[in-house]
Amino acid sequence: MPFVVNEYVGTYLLIEQQGQGGMATVFRAYHAALDRYVAMKVMHTAFTEDPNFLERFQREALVVAKLDHPHIVPIFDYSSEDGRPYLVMKYIEGVTLKEKLKKFRPTYREMLPIIEDVGSALTYAHELGIVHRDVKPSNVLISREGKIYLTDFGLARMAQVSTTTLTSDQMIGTPQYISPEQATSSPNLDYRTDIYSFGVLIYEMVVGQVPYNADTPFAIIHDHIYTPLPLPSILNPSCPESIEKVLLKALAKDPAERYKDVNTMVRAFRAAIRQLDGTQVAETPLPEEKTKTQSDDQAYQTGLPVIENINTPKKEARYFPGSTKKSNTQRRKFSIPRKWLYIGGGVLAGILILTAGGIFLTRPNNKPAPPVVNTSAPVIVPTPFPTLSQGDPKAAEVDWIKAMLYWQHTEHSNPAAIQTLITSAVVNANQEKAILDRGQQYYYAKKAWLPAAMFLITSHASDSKNLLADPRAHEIIFKASDDPNAKDFFNQYSGNLLLPVGSVRYDLNFVDPARAGAELEQLSQDANIVNNFPELNLVKAEYLINIGSKSDARKILEPMTADPNLPDWVRTFAEQTLPSAKY
Numbered sequence: 001m002p003f004v005v006n007e008y009v010g011t012y013l014l015i016e017q018q019g020q021g022g023m024a025t026v027f028r029a030y031h032a033a034l035d036r037y038v039a040m041k042v043m044h045t046a047f048t049e050d051p052n053f054l055e056r057f058q059r060e061a062l063v064v065a066k067l068d069h070p071h072i073v074p075i076f077d078y079s080s081e082d083g084r085p086y087l088v089m090k091y092i093e094g095v096t097l098k099e100k101l102k103k104f105r106p107t108y109r110e111m112l113p114i115i116e117d118v119g120s121a122l123t124y125a126h127e128l129g130i131v132h133r134d135v136k137p138s139n140v141l142i143s144r145e146g147k148i149y150l151t152d153f154g155l156a157r158m159a160q161v162s163t164t165t166l167t168s169d170q171m172i173g174t175p176q177y178i179s180p181e182q183a184t185s186s187p188n189l190d191y192r193t194d195i196y197s198f199g200v201l202i203y204e205m206v207v208g209q210v211p212y213n214a215d216t217p218f219a220i221i222h223d224h225i226y227t228p229l230p231l232p233s234i235l236n237p238s239c240p241e242s243i244e245k246v247l248l249k250a251l252a253k254d255p256a257e258r259y260k261d262v263n264t265m266v267r268a269f270r271a272a273i274r275q276l277d278g279t280q281v282a283e284t285p286l287p288e289e290k291t292k293t294q295s296d297d298q299a300y301q302t303g304l305p306v307i308e309n310i311n312t313p314k315k316e317a318r319y320f321p322g323s324t325k326k327s328n329t330q331r332r333k334f335s336i337p338r339k340w341l342y343i344g345g346g347v348l349a350g351i352l353i354l355t356a357g358g359i360f361l362t363r364p365n366n367k368p369a370p371p372v373v374n375t376s377a378p379v380i381v382p383t384p385f386p387t388l389s390q391g392d393p394k395a396a397e398v399d400w401i402k403a404m405l406y407w408q409h410t411e412h413s414n415p416a417a418i419q420t421l422i423t424s425a426v427v428n429a430n431q432e433k434a435i436l437d438r439g440q441q442y443y444y445a446k447k448a449w450l451p452a453a454m455f456l457i458t459s460h461a462s463d464s465k466n467l468l469a470d471p472r473a474h475e476i477i478f479k480a481s482d483d484p485n486a487k488d489f490f491n492q493y494s495g496n497l498l499l500p501v502g503s504v505r506y507d508l509n510f511v512d513p514a515r516a517g518a519e520l521e522q523l524s525q526d527a528n529i530v531n532n533f534p535e536l537n538l539v540k541a542e543y544l545i546n547i548g549s550k551s552d553a554r555k556i557l558e559p560m561t562a563d564p565n566l567p568d569w570v571r572t573f574a575e576q577t578l579p580s581a582k583y
Contacts, residue, residue, distance in 0.1 A: 003027065003042055009081050012040055012088065021138075023047075028091060038076060041152075042086040057085045063130065064153045071121040073141065073151040089151070094144050098137035101204065108243065108273050110405060111205050114140070117148035119266040122198065125153065126191040126262065133189070135197035136177040137204065145417055146406040175220040176210040177201065180253050183221040192255035195265060199250030199258075202269065206243055207236045211251065225253070242272035391432035399425035400439045400455065407451050415450070415485050422454045429459070444472065450489065453480035453502075457493050464497050468532050471567035477502040478535050478573075484510055501533045508539065513546050534570050538577065545580050553581035 005014050005027070012029040018039070019026045029040045047053045061078035068074065077088035097114065106114070118140055125132060132139075134152055141149040179196035182189060204210050211230050212223035229251050232239040246268045252258045259265040403421035406414055429435040436459045443452035453476050460467055467473040480486050481502045487510070490503040500523060508516035520540055523529045529536060537556050544553035560566060560574035 002045075003081075003084070009040065009042075009086065010079055012038065014040070029088070031088075037091040039073075039089045039091045040086055041089065042084055045084060048083050048085075054080060054083075054085055061085075061087060067125060067128070067130070067153060069121055069124045071117045071148055071150055072124070072153065073149045075153075092141045092143050092149055092151075094142050096138045097140035097142060097201075100142060101137055105208055106205060108206075108276065109401065111202070112270060112273060113402070113405065114148055114205075115202060115269055116266055118150050118198065118201075119262045121150040122191075122194050122262045126194070131189065131191055132194050132197075133182065134174060134177070135194050135201060136174050137201055140201070145414060146402070175217040175224075176213060178221060178224055179255075180225045181255055183224050190255075191261070192258050195250055195258050195262060196252075196255075198262065198265070199247060203232060203247050203251065206239055206247065207232050209235065240272070240276055242275040243269075246272050391430035391435045392428045393432075393435045393438070396425045396428040396435050396439060399428060400442060400451075403451055403454075404443070404446065404448055407448055415454075415488055418451055419454055419458075419489075422451065422458055425455070426459045444476065447479075449476060449479040450483040450486050452476045453486070454489060457489075457496055457498070467498050471569065473498060474533065474535055474567070475569045478505065478538070481505040481509060500529060501536050501539055505539045505542070508543055508546065513543065517543055517547070534566050535573075538570065538573055541574075541577060541581065545577075550581045554578070557581055 003009055003014060003025070005016055007014055009029070011033060012031055015028045015030055015037070017025060018028050024041045024043050027040045027042065029038050030036075031038055043053075043057065047057075057080075058078070061075065065075040065078065073092060074090045075087055076090065079086065079088075118135070122132060122135070130153065132150070132153055135150075139150060139152040141151055143149065177197045177200045179193040182193045182196075200210055212220050212227065214220045214223065229248065232244045232247055233241070246265070249268070250258055250265055259268065399421045403418045403425070406418050406421065425439060426436070429439065439455055440452065440459070443449075443455055456467070456473055456476055457464070477498055478501065480489070486506055490499060490506050493499055494503065504516050504519040504523065507513075507519065516539075520536075520543055523533075523536060524540075537560060541553040541556045544550070544556070557574045557578045561571055561578065563571065566574075
């Protein structure tokens with residue numbers, strides 16, 4: 001009989017059904033003894049008709065449960081109830097890559113961390129003789145913190161032919177991502193089938209669709225076996241030749257013509273990105289380079305792309321959407337503990353400890369250690385660590401690009417994690433203007449206003465007065481107030497000279513319009529604010545529109561649209577707001 005929500009399965013209370021696929025139904029469940037939520041994958045009843053299935057399931061579950069890798073969803077338990085076997089896994093709060101690809105397509109530099117992390121997980125499994133056999137976007141999870149996980153190893157087989165054979169197995173896989181040898185139930189199925197499926201996943205990110213799709217699964221499988229690969233550059237003319245070559249090799253019909261392993265494939269993709277005009281991606285240690293002094297987590301932790309030129313190549317920018325910022329209804333507010341009263345002493349103590357220990361000096365090439373991302377309250381470091389003699393542009397760009405991924409690609413933005421990464425980027429830049437300018441340009445071009453504001457204020461912690469004459473700085477702070485997650489940013493830097501108008505506008509947008517009106521009245525009495533913040537009148541007009549005084553708002557906005565003394569962005573915003581002030 002089917003499992004029902006609000007009933008117990010063993011020691012697990014089923015809370016809600018999360019999804020259903022061709023192999024299993026997934027529930028969110030609660031384990032009272034450990035006070036934690038878990039994901040329960042219940043195999044469909046059709047499989048229980050096979051008398052050997054339960055034994056095979058238990059054998060495979062035992063093997064898969066031993067997988068211990070930072071990018072593989074861990075299995076906590078496995079059992080059966082009323083003859084229905086199930087797996088209990090870590091519950092990942094987030095979305096699948098499939099869901100993300102419905103809303104946006106990542107740029108090449110944004111693809112790389114996904115490819116590296118999934119590739120790292122596959123490499124680890126292959127070294128243990130485990131073939132996934134169902135690599136696809138719906139089996140790649142992106143947590144709220146931006147971490148990548150590969151899941152659904154529950155149907156994997158041991159690769160050693162001596163242990164088990166695959167000739168009698170039911171064909172397992174998804175038609176759009178299945179390899180030719182898997183589609184023909186080859187008895188010699190090995191890790192190269194995962195390389196093919198992984199190649200289809202990358203093809204879909206690059207092109208925007210899978211290579212083969214048809215009305216029936218049989219037709220799709222037929223195409224995988226016999227139909228030449230549709231060239232990515234035909235379906236997407238902006239696909240670079242270097243990327244296309246990687247896909248052609250990964251998706252070769254003959255397994256022997258594919259990459260020799262996943263590591264080689266990931267390196268090829270990274271090298272292909274380096275060939276794009278104006279970009280350079282740093283080499284990142286991959287699993288085969290693991291040393292005895294590294295922990296498993298360190299050895300399999302992959303990095304992010306490092307882009308020397310933040311200006312996106314024109315053909316890439318034309319093909320991929322620009323900002324994918326969530327709407328206000330999609331993103332919820334996030335608050336963090338208020339520990340900032342102690343931050344001065346904490347930062348000073350941290351600097352002294354790090355300096356005394358010589359942490360940075362003990363690393364190869366005197367490079368700073370990569371940041372450890374967490375969701376706790378960020379530590380804001382107003383000045384770089386004194387042990388850095390010069391800025392590290394690659395480490396800085398790793399940080400600010402990953403901060404962008406957190407802001408852009410998670411269901412709910414995590415301001416604390418974003419601020420942690422941006423602070424690390426500023427530290428790694430070591431006050432070198434060229435590095436900081438590239439980071440600021442990156443966020444500005446993406447219209448990522450909240451990360452841009454965090455980067456701006458963090459990188460100018462000691463010279464914010466110099467920003468008062470910078471129109472772009474005013475624009476960044478002003479537009480960051482449209483982000484519902486900016487509450488802690490404005491609270492944290494409430495004393496910054498650049499923030500008073502943006503802070504009032506945030507209150508107008510998300511807190512209390514009446515309170516914002518009183519604050520506007522107070523700011524209007526300050527001559528320094530009036531002289532240095534032409535955008536103050538924009539907020540006044542928005543406030544008047546909010547309370548219904550549209551005629552008064554028009555009196556403010558109409559002269560602004562033609563005032564040559566105002567910054568371009570202020571005039572443009574006034575023009576865009578003016579229609580809202582009309583009856």
